[in-house]
Amino acid sequence: MSIRKRTSKKAKNGYVYEVYFNYKTNGITNRYTKSGFKTKKEAQEHEALMLAEVKESGSIKKEIKKSLENVYHEFLEVGSAQYQSSTIYSTKKNYHYFEKELGQLPIATIDYSILQKYFNSRSKYGIETNKNIKKTISRILNFAIKVGYIKSNPLNLVTVTGVENHLDHEKVLLYDDFKTIINALDKVDFKRKAYSIAIQIGYYTGLRISEVLALNKSDFDLDNNLIFINKKLLYKDLKKENYTTSNQMKSKTSKAIIPLANPLKHSLIEWFKKNPYEKVICDIDGYYINPNVLSLDIKKLAKNLGISFHFHMLRHTFATNLVNSNVDLKTAQELMRHSNINTTMSIYTHVNDQHKINVINNVFDIKSVEKVSKTNNNIKTLN
Numbered sequence: 001m002s003i004r005k006r007t008s009k010k011a012k013n014g015y016v017y018e019v020y021f022n023y024k025t026n027g028i029t030n031r032y033t034k035s036g037f038k039t040k041k042e043a044q045e046h047e048a049l050m051l052a053e054v055k056e057s058g059s060i061k062k063e064i065k066k067s068l069e070n071v072y073h074e075f076l077e078v079g080s081a082q083y084q085s086s087t088i089y090s091t092k093k094n095y096h097y098f099e100k101e102l103g104q105l106p107i108a109t110i111d112y113s114i115l116q117k118y119f120n121s122r123s124k125y126g127i128e129t130n131k132n133i134k135k136t137i138s139r140i141l142n143f144a145i146k147v148g149y150i151k152s153n154p155l156n157l158v159t160v161t162g163v164e165n166h167l168d169h170e171k172v173l174l175y176d177d178f179k180t181i182i183n184a185l186d187k188v189d190f191k192r193k194a195y196s197i198a199i200q201i202g203y204y205t206g207l208r209i210s211e212v213l214a215l216n217k218s219d220f221d222l223d224n225n226l227i228f229i230n231k232k233l234l235y236k237d238l239k240k241e242n243y244t245t246s247n248q249m250k251s252k253t254s255k256a257i258i259p260l261a262n263p264l265k266h267s268l269i270e271w272f273k274k275n276p277y278e279k280v281i282c283d284i285d286g287y288y289i290n291p292n293v294l295s296l297d298i299k300k301l302a303k304n305l306g307i308s309f310h311f312h313m314l315r316h317t318f319a320t321n322l323v324n325s326n327v328d329l330k331t332a333q334e335l336m337r338h339s340n341i342n343t344t345m346s347i348y349t350h351v352n353d354q355h356k357i358n359v360i361n362n363v364f365d366i367k368s369v370e371k372v373s374k375t376n377n378n379i380k381t382l383n
Contacts, residue, residue, distance in 0.1 A: 003017055003020075004017070004018050005017055005040075006018050006035060008036075016035055016037055016038065017037040017039065017040050017042070017043035018033060018034070019032070019034050019035075019046055019047045019050065020033040021050075021051070023059075023060070025059045030059070064106070066106070066149060067103065068103055068106075068107055068110060069103040071140055071144050075139070075143040076091075079143040083139075084246075085236060085246070089236040090132065090136070091139060094135075097129075097133050098118065101121075102114070102118060102137075107141075108149065110150075110154065111154050112154045112157045112158060116157075116159070119133075119134070119158055119160050119161070122162065126163055127160065127161065130161070131160055134160050137155055141153045141154070173203070173309065173313045173317045177305075178199070178203055178317075181199060181305065181309065182199060182200065184301060190274075190275075190283070191284060194281050195298055197267060197271050201281075202314030202315065204264040204318070205227065205258060206335065207229065208232070208250070208312075209311045210232040210235075210291060211229060211232050211254070213289055214231045214245045216278050217272060220280075221260070222265060225259060225262075226259065226260055227258050227259070227260050229256050229258060230247060231245040232245065232246055232248075232250075233291065241287065251337075251339040252339065253339045254337050294311070295311045318336070319332070319344075319347045320347075329341065332344050
């Protein structure tokens with residue numbers, strides 16, 4: 001018998017049950033004990049679970065009392081080296097969303113029901129934010145699996161819902177609006193002219209803002225009309241004078257050599273004459289520019305001009321221009337530098353669907369209907 005009754009001053013009836021037994025791991029004898037069970041049945045059930053674990057894995061893992069918060073900090077210290085700085089930044093940012101509700105829970109007790117209930121409570125919030133929170137929690141739980149705190153990630157079974165946000169970056173920047181913003185920026189100081197060049201690069205290349213702001217003059221081959229994309233700007237949690245670049249891109253296909261459009265080439269030639277620094281986009285003192293500051297400044301200027309703007313709109317605009325110009329899917333994938341062609345296909349499908357809607361609306365708007373009706377009447381008169 002591996003269950004025995006032991007006296008206990010804390011127990012109401014004066015005793016508790018204890019589970020104890022020996023088992024071998026790699027020829028070494030180990031002893032397992034756990035006391036505090038109120039009834040013999042509870043002790044027997046626990047004993048059966050532990051014996052099953054020994055049979056399955058050959059050993060019994062020690063009970064982990066660390067909270068999700070403990071594991072989160074351990075992840076930042078030990079398990080974050082393989083991730084890009086932007087991923088760690090978003091992990092820190094997103095942790096605050098669930099710190100209060102989940103942070104103090106023991107990592108071993110966090111199961112599907114707890115996580116699903118948490119995300120159900122966030123159903124009125126933006127779905128993209130909720131998806132990012134899920135990624136952050138999953139990152140922490142996967143680390144917990146690696147270090148042996150838990151066996152599986154219960155988040156894989158959780159469904160995330162939320163409100164669909166129609167963000168500015170999903171819209172397209174019309175060419176006339178693009179020129180209006182450029183003209184407004186070109187008339188002011190050095191920094192605003194640098195903003196203008198940044199927007200033009202985004203419009204004619206579809207580069208992400210961190211890639212645009214990391215460019216050097218040497219990345220442009222003006223003779224052969226080529227741009228070398230091989231780095232991004234690192235700025236989060238850093239002071240302006242410590243901003244730097246990294247060759248660790250979003251994906252392998254992010255590094256590429258892309259063509260330089262003639263309108264952009266002409267703007268760069270003039271800009272390089274005025275800009276004495278090797279950095280293409282910088283302030284008057286030659287420092288890198290914070291992407292958040294650039295985006296906010298241009299967004300305010302555009303709003304005063306009656307234009308909706310977000311820098312990522314330029315990437316969506318670039319993709320839309322490729323679709324509307326009937327560029328083949330494979331070429332578009334290479335120009336967008338997508339690692340997965342399904343990403344390119346999803347953009348093509350979205351843009352084509354919208355194009356079809358526009359066509360139908362143009363065909364059946366009031367003026368078109370009146371025109372068709374008038375034409376039919378004329379035909380009847382001639383007959």
